Amino acid sequence: MVAEVIVDIAHSEVDKIFDYICGEDVQAGMRVTVPFARSVTTGFVMAVKEKSSLPPEKLKRVLRVLDELPALNRECLSLAEKLVRRYRCPRALVLRLFLPAEMRTGKVSERTKTVVSFEGDIALIPPRAKRQRELAEYLQQHGEAESAFLREEFGSALKALEERGMLRLEKRRVFRDPYERLKKDAPLRPLTPAQEAAVERIENTSKTVTLIHGVTGSGKTEIYLTLIAHALKAERSAVFLVPEISLTPQMFAQLRARFGKSCAILHSGLSAGERFDEWERLRSGEAKIAIGARSAVFAPLENIGVIVIDEEHDGSYSSESSPRYNTFDIAYLRAKYNGCKLVLGSATPSVETYRRAKEGEFELITLPERINRRPMPEVQLVDMRREVKRGNPSPFSSVLRERLENCLKKGDQAILFLNRRGYSQTVICRDCGYVAKCEYCDVSLTYHSEENCLKCHYCGTRYHMLSACPQCGGVHINYVGTGTQRVERELKKLYPEARILRMDNDTTSGKEGHLKILQRFAAKEADILVGTQMVAKGHDFPNVTLVGILDADMSLHFPDYRSGERTFQLVTQVAGRSGRAENRGEVVLQTYDPDNYILRFAASYDYEGFYEHEVGMRAAMAFPPFARIVRVMVTAEDDKLALAALKAVYEKLQRVYAKEAEKFLFFNKMHAPVKRIQNKFRYQVLMRLTDGSPLPRIYEIAAEENKKEVLVYVEENPGNLS
Ligand code: ADP
Numbered sequence: 001m002v003a004e005v006i007v008d009i010a011h012s013e014v015d016k017i018f019d020y021i022c023g024e025d026v027q028a029g030m031r032v033t034v035p036f037a038r039s040v041t042t043g044f045v046m047a048v049k050e051k052s053s054l055p056p057e058k059l060k061r062v063l064r065v066l067d068e069l070p071a072l073n074r075e076c077l078s079l080a081e082k083l084v085r086r087y088r089c090p091r092a093l094v095l096r097l098f099l100p101a102e103m104r105t106g107k108v109s110e111r112t113k114t115v116v117s118f119e120g121d122i123a124l125i126p127p128r129a130k131r132q133r134e135l136a137e138y139l140q141q142h143g144e145a146e147s148a149f150l151r152e153e154f155g156s157a158l159k160a161l162e163e164r165g166m167l168r169l170e171k172r173r174v175f176r177d178p179y180e181r182l183k184k185d186a187p188l189r190p191l192t193p194a195q196e197a198a199v200e201r202i203e204n205t206s207k208t209v210t211l212i213h214g215v216t217g218s219g220k221t222e223i224y225l226t227l228i229a230h231a232l233k234a235e236r237s238a239v240f241l242v243p244e245i246s247l248t249p250q251m252f253a254q255l256r257a258r259f260g261k262s263c264a265i266l267h268s269g270l271s272a273g274e275r276f277d278e279w280e281r282l283r284s285g286e287a288k289i290a291i292g293a294r295s296a297v298f299a300p301l302e303n304i305g306v307i308v309i310d311e312e313h314d315g316s317y318s319s320e321s322s323p324r325y326n327t328f329d330i331a332y333l334r335a336k337y338n339g340c341k342l343v344l345g346s347a348t349p350s351v352e353t354y355r356r357a358k359e360g361e362f363e364l365i366t367l368p369e370r371i372n373r374r375p376m377p378e379v380q381l382v383d384m385r386r387e388v389k390r391g392n393p394s395p396f397s398s399v400l401r402e403r404l405e406n407c408l409k410k411g412d413q414a415i416l417f418l419n420r421r422g423y424s425q426t427v428i429c430r431d432c433g434y435v436a437k438c439e440y441c442d443v444s445l446t447y448h449s450e451e452n453c454l455k456c457h458y459c460g461t462r463y464h465m466l467s468a469c470p471q472c473g474g475v476h477i478n479y480v481g482t483g484t485q486r487v488e489r490e491l492k493k494l495y496p497e498a499r500i501l502r503m504d505n506d507t508t509s510g511k512e513g514h515l516k517i518l519q520r521f522a523a524k525e526a527d528i529l530v531g532t533q534m535v536a537k538g539h540d541f542p543n544v545t546l547v548g549i550l551d552a553d554m555s556l557h558f559p560d561y562r563s564g565e566r567t568f569q570l571v572t573q574v575a576g577r578s579g580r581a582e583n584r585g586e587v588v589l590q591t592y593d594p595d596n597y598i599l600r601f602a603a604s605y606d607y608e609g610f611y612e613h614e615v616g617m618r619a620a621m622a623f624p625p626f627a628r629i630v631r632v633m634v635t636a637e638d639d640k641l642a643l644a645a646l647k648a649v650y651e652k653l654q655r656v657y658a659k660e661a662e663k664f665l666f667f668n669k670m671h672a673p674v675k676r677i678q679n680k681f682r683y684q685v686l687m688r689l690t691d692g693s694p695l696p697r698i699y700e701i702a703a704e705e706n707k708k709e710v711l712v713y714v715e716e717n718p719g720n721l722s
């Protein structure tokens with residue numbers, strides 16, 4: 001037999017099929033080692049055939065077969081092919097998506113145990129060998145036992161009895177169980193009528209995709225779990241995707257309690273060995289439910305019965321390394337292949353997803369109420385300009401301080417949120433709230449200190465730095481920029497006895513850094529949790545009755561067409577942390593721009609209003625979903641090389657542009673907003689397209705120009721345009 005092998009080297013020059021002679025045991029989807037270019041390398045078997053077109057004497061042999069079962073099933077192999085065509089990247093890079101990283105590096109081994117049983121005659125053991133007799137009796141009584149246990153109990157008698165040839169030793173595979181210690185019961189609650197109706201509609205609609213738009217606490221999770229249970233009952237499998245940050249031990253415990261060993265959890269917080277074992281249990285079919293962040297969409301499952309993407313709007317569903325796939329696209333392909341439903345859920349769907357649902361492409365289910373009609377927390381908008389006028393320069397308004405003191409007095413917990421995204425600061429007039437914006441794009445400008453000017457990150461236009469506010473003439477121009485650390489310090493000054501936890505990128509290092517902080521907060525080891533958007537996601541803290549959003553403006557004026565959408569999502573999500581249990585929650589939302597429509601809609605939980613306004617604006621500005629933003633990035637350590645590559649890329653793209661100019665709303669080359677990251681110079685060709693037809697050629701051009709020293713890649717509607 002002959003195996004068609006792709007070697008596991010991510011380079012376009014070796015990105016082709018090589019034939020190797022192999023045995024009958026080799027199947028498509030298995031990994032093998034093969035001799036390659038005077039060395040030995042791992043490869044993926046894409047197919048097995050009778051004969052090669054090359055003469056047999058030219059073929060080398062497969063050295064070793066690494067898998068007993070194919071690592072990639074037929075569906076995964078065909079999916080990989082589609083991704084290679086779509087993203088034009090080396091096959092090895094795509095194939096790697098389907099394996100846990102630790103499998104490639106070969107650092108994990110299977111964990112085994114040795115099971116011992118007795119198969120001799122006790123009468124033949126000399127009476128003076130008392131311990132050996134006892135061991136034999138023990139084994140006769142218990143059938144079998146683990147050798148490690150026996151060695152502990154019976155010491156050298158084990159070895160002695162083995163030497164008599166009376167023991168049978170058998171090595172067995174054991175699976176590490178990362179959540180063994182988490183035991184929790186999950187009462188099977190009857191579904192509410194709304195939940196029941198949702199399940200029925202999802203299962204009976206002719207549409208593949210359903211969007212559940214349900215407010216925080218409306219019981220979406222229970223709907224997902226029911227759908228998964230139904231899939232299992234029909235002897236099918238399931239994929240449950242959540243943002244990385246929501247992968248908390250509490251959630252695992254809940255799933256484990258409901259589904260037991262049927263679920264496998266793929267999570268970066270696990271040890272390499274644990275993750276490998278969980279993956280292996282899915283491949284072997286022992287586990288049927290894959291739970292994890294975006295990479296779990298590649299789980300080695302057969303016959304998938306339902307795929308769930310929770311918090312579908314979350315930015316972590318877009319990959320930021322090659323291939324830059326979107327989780328929805330992969331999930332959709334898998335749903336189509338398996339003939340199953342794809343369910344998206346969110347309290348704040350992305351504008352694009354909601355539009356597709358509204359237009360009838362997706363089924364749309366709306367859950368406007370919390371379970372048990374628990375009220376949504378009341379949101380109070382606080383005008384920070386007035387605080388300034390009153391001479392309060394601190395990050396806390398008097399309203400917030402009053403509520404905070406109340407909350408601490410009652411022994412409740414509070415979350416203070418502040419959004420410190422971005423690398424530079426927004427310029428804002430302290431007197432009237434004016435924010436500098438680009439003339440040509442509806443995005444705010446960013447202050448660049450090295451040139452002392454303001455820039456638009458969308459079109460590259462530069463503006464003079466303001467010396468006075470063009471709106472009110474005031475001179476109190478400010479760089480907005482209170483960070484979490486300053487907030488923590490001021491809190492300590494104000495409330496020396498309060499226990500404070502901080503959660504941001506600086507405090508969550510280590511693989512379980514953020515989990516530890518959340519666990520400590522859940523255990524009431526702190527009264528106040530201060531943090532960035534990390535605190536916003538799906539956590540359920542019943543004692544939190546106050547949420548303070550310190551500076552809603554910061555994300556609002558992030559230079560990105562999606563800043564409004566993100567702000568709405570953030571405010572809604574953070575607000576949803578308050579008052580989840582019996583006690584009514586409150587939210588204090590501080591802003592310099594209290595008339596801003598996004599904040600107004602968020603404060604009244606008016607998603608529909610927000611959506612209508614936002615979508616109208618996007619249409620008028622020709623931003624997604626009415627156009628696609630595509631950028632080709634060129635980065636290199638050597639600035640000259642980068643510029644030369646940019647020129648080459650741009651010239652080729654210009655030919656595409658010339659042919660289909662009517663499809664380009666914008667086309668230009670420029671510095672990337674951040675000119676240098678990690679010692680690499682960054683340039684971009686920025687495009688806005690009316691449709692995706694020029695994309696294959698754009699990907700091809702990037703692949704052609706992508707070299708060892710110069711990285712060239714394509715991003716579609718990137719989550720981050722820095
Ligand atoms: P969401 O995922 O929409 O934010 P959850 O699924 O977390 O909402 O549900 C909110 C709360 O309601 C949780 O505390 C959950 O345990 C509870 N809950 C969900 N469904 C039911 C039900 N059918 N009966 C009783 N309580 C429920």
Ligand code: ZN
Nearest residue numbers: 438441456459
């Ligand atoms: Zn602009």
